Amino acid sequence: MSNDVLVFVEHLNGEVTDATYELLATARKLAGQTGGSVTAAVIGTGAASLAGGLGGADQILVADTDALGAFNPQGHAEMFASLVTSRQPRVTLVPYTSVGMDVGNHVAAATSQPLVSYCLKVDAGDALTATCQLYSGKVEADVRVDGDTAVFAMLAGAAPADGGRSGGAGAVETIDATVPDLAVSFVGIAEPEAGDVDITAEDILVAIGRGIESEDNIEEAQELADALGAALAASRPIIDQGWLPKTRQVGKSGLAVKPKVYLALGISGAPEHLEGMRDSSVIIAVNSDPQAPIFGVAHYGWAGDLFDFIPELTDRLEG
Amino acid sequence: MNIAVLLRAVPDPVEELELDGADLDRDFLGYVLNEFDDHALEEGLLLKEETGGSVTVYALGMADEVEQMLHTAIAKGADAGKKLGDDLDPVDAHGQAAVFVEALGEGNYDLVLSGVQASDEIDGQVAMLVAAGLGLPHVSVVVGTTPGDGSVRVTKEYWAGITADYDVALPAVLGIQTAREAPRYVAVARIRQAQESGALEDVDIDQPDNMSGVTITDMRLPDEGEGAEMIEGDEEAAADKVLELLQAAGVR
Ligand SMILES: Cc1cc2nc3c(=O)[nH]c(=O)nc-3n(C[C@H](O)[C@H](O)[C@H](O)COP(=O)(O)OP(=O)(O)OC[C@H]3O[C@@H](n4cnc5c(N)ncnc54)[C@H](O)[C@@H]3O)c2cc1C
Numbered sequence: 001m002s003n004d005v006l007v008f009v010e011h012l013n014g015e016v017t018d019a020t021y022e023l024l025a026t027a028r029k030l031a032g033q034t035g036g037s038v039t040a041a042v043i044g045t046g047a048a049s050l051a052g053g054l055g056g057a058d059q060i061l062v063a064d065t066d067a068l069g070a071f072n073p074q075g076h077a078e079m080f081a082s083l084v085t086s087r088q089p090r091v092t093l094v095p096y097t098s099v100g101m102d103v104g105n106h107v108a109a110a111t112s113q114p115l116v117s118y119c120l121k122v123d124a125g126d127a128l129t130a131t132c133q134l135y136s137g138k139v140e141a142d143v144r145v146d147g148d149t150a151v152f153a154m155l156a157g158a159a160p161a162d163g164g165r166s167g168g169a170g171a172v173e174t175i176d177a178t179v180p181d182l183a184v185s186f187v188g189i190a191e192p193e194a195g196d197v198d199i200t201a202e203d204i205l206v207a208i209g210r211g212i213e214s215e216d217n218i219e220e221a222q223e224l225a226d227a228l229g230a231a232l233a234a235s236r237p238i239i240d241q242g243w244l245p246k247t248r249q250v251g252k253s254g255l256a257v258k259p260k261v262y263l264a265l266g267i268s269g270a271p272e273h274l275e276g277m278r279d280s281s282v283i284i285a286v287n288s289d290p291q292a293p294i295f296g297v298a299h300y301g302w303a304g305d306l307f308d309f310i311p312e313l314t315d316r317l318e319g
Numbered sequence: 320m321n322i323a324v325l326l327r328a329v330p331d332p333v334e335e336l337e338l339d340g341a342d343l344d345r346d347f348l349g350y351v352l353n354e355f356d357d358h359a360l361e362e363g364l365l366l367k368e369e370t371g372g373s374v375t376v377y378a379l380g381m382a383d384e385v386e387q388m389l390h391t392a393i394a395k396g397a398d399a400g401k402k403l404g405d406d407l408d409p410v411d412a413h414g415q416a417a418v419f420v421e422a423l424g425e426g427n428y429d430l431v432l433s434g435v436q437a438s439d440e441i442d443g444q445v446a447m448l449v450a451a452g453l454g455l456p457h458v459s460v461v462v463g464t465t466p467g468d469g470s471v472r473v474t475k476e477y478w479a480g481i482t483a484d485y486d487v488a489l490p491a492v493l494g495i496q497t498a499r500e501a502p503r504y505v506a507v508a509r510i511r512q513a514q515e516s517g518a519l520e521d522v523d524i525d526q527p528d529n530m531s532g533v534t535i536t537d538m539r540l541p542d543e544g545e546g547a548e549m550i551e552g553d554e555e556a557a558a559d560k561v562l563e564l565l566q567a568a569g570v571r
């Protein structure tokens with residue numbers, strides 16, 4: 001085992017994601033604790049041209065190949081796993097994203113290392129420890145890894161991305177880019193169609209969650225939004241039910257928004273939702289559960305029934 | 320296509336959680352089907368309707384609600400259910416995956432489906448650990464499938480509405496985020512029929528071991544008073560205050 005920290009570089013359409021820079025920021029801190037260095041592995045299309053942007057790493061391993069498409073859940077995972085096997089880092093970091101989930105789980109299983117998911121914070125002192133968010137953000141857990149090495153899947157926002165953009169030696173090493181036999185083949189990528197409303201450009205968003213209960217009740221929220229001159233946004237379950245179009249979804253798999261005012265109605269505040277709205281200037285949450293995690297990021301909150309609240313506010317705005 | 324769907328009972332997210340040391344206080348905790356597993360079941364049933372074959376649902380007997388959960392799935396169209404163990408203590412994702420790997424071994428399934436994640440999987444996602452255990456390819460965060468010839472085309476969601484399609488050779492394991500269609504409802508009468516159908520088999524297993532190599536040393540509920548300034552009073556007071564805040568933010 002080395003004392004190094006190995007980071008999986010997530011990239012799409014020729015850009016390294018912020019999630020990767022957040023990992024590099026965490027990796028710099030951890031390398032300081034272990035006395036090792038930060039290694040970043042960038043695999044796939046355009047890998048060589050991305051290395052220059054990874055100055056937060058001390059070494060950048062580049063496996064440039066077009067054979068994996070934008071991302072290949074099996075190919076990227078197996079190629080990264082073989083690096084973990086050969087380099088033996090003390091700590092391996094992946095982002096807790098759609099891409100990182102495929103990679104992290106596979107690497108941990110293939111190398112028989114513990115995997116710690118939903119991480120907010122990792123420490124590499126005598127033992128590897130982490131603080132994680134469980135039960136959709138309702139509980140924080142401290143964990144200790146029994147062995148010397150582990151893979152950590154980091155939640156978005158765990159460290160500032162800017163902390164991972166520089167500070168390393170940035171030495172580039174080209175490595176074997178032979179792609180293994182694959183049972184999973186990349187077919188193509190699809191960008192979302194533009195919606196009727198661009199929720200990322202709105203000053204005020206009225207965001208509804210599962211607390212709205214039924215499609216019929218959406219009208220009431222729309223009325224409030226109209227009275228405010230705001231657009232309606234939503235958490236994932238509302239979109240998955242088909243009650244609002246995908247372009248209205250805020251969060252991990254939806255859009256990141258930063259309106260002047262974000263009014264969250266009946267949204268619990270799962271980490272996947274929070275990562276899309278926590279940077280809003282003023283967050284006001286209404287939720288009948290006083291312990292809902294949304295109150296942890298909201299600036300103002302009212303613990304009560306959204307069906308009592310909506311008509312009161314709509315009245316005041318229309319009156 | 321012969322499909323296995325893994326279902327998992329998770330603490331009901333609408334319940335107030337209480338802690339007992341480094342775990343939840345589970346004495347009075349209610350359990351529900353993990354929301355993503357409901358989508359996995361739906362996708363499985365849709366695939367079966369398209370291709371023929373069967374759907375078999377599996378769950379660990381970790382909560383009283385599991386039997387009802389499996390009967391509900393059978394009522395929705397699953398052909399058979401297997402309840403693995405009874406009155407088991409909670410076990411980590413690695414331990415669960417090991418049980419499923421063993422149970423699925425004989426099944427010759429073309430496809431194993433599971434929800435993309437559960438809120439308590441601190442040591443990884445069961446679907447992908449099962450894939451590793453079975454030596455099968457996997458794709459997670461799947462939002463739709465189309466059956467092909469010896470393969471299935473899956474749509475995986477990245478973020479910001481961006482998706483990618485993959486052809487996955489069968490057999491394979493998929494972590495389902497969202498089914499093509501909203502999960503179906505089923506009448507209580509059908510669930511009662513399922514209870515009498517004998518389609519649910521109780522499989523005896525020993526209490527599985529935790530196998531993650533990760534120990535939870537402490538659990539906390541987020542600190543009260545941290546975060547939002549809470550508005551006191553009724554809905555009128557709340558609306559008054561929010562109007563004030565809108566004015567202060569310069570949007571009113
Ligand atoms: C890979 C992945 C990506 C994801 N991406 C996203 C994403 O982009 N965006 C997203 O939002 N989620 C996403 N999720 C889902 C996320 O995990 C949560 O399931 C989701 O955010 C929960 O939505 P919710 O808060 O509306 O529902 P719930 O968690 O069910 O919360 C409903 C809330 O409403 C409250 N409530 C109920 N009735 C009332 C009432 N009458 N008045 C007031 N309050 C009431 C309840 O107290 C509860 O807090 C993703 C999940 C995964 C696995």
Ligand SMILES: Nc1ncnc2c1ncn2[C@@H]1O[C@H](COP(=O)(O)O)[C@@H](O)[C@H]1O
Nearest residue numbers: 350351352357384385387388389391392
């Ligand atoms: N859509 C569903 N699919 C499978 N099981 C379900 C579903 N809805 C409810 N259940 C299970 O049935 C139990 C009783 O639910 P309910 O009838 O809604 O009180 C729950 O605890 C769940 O375990």
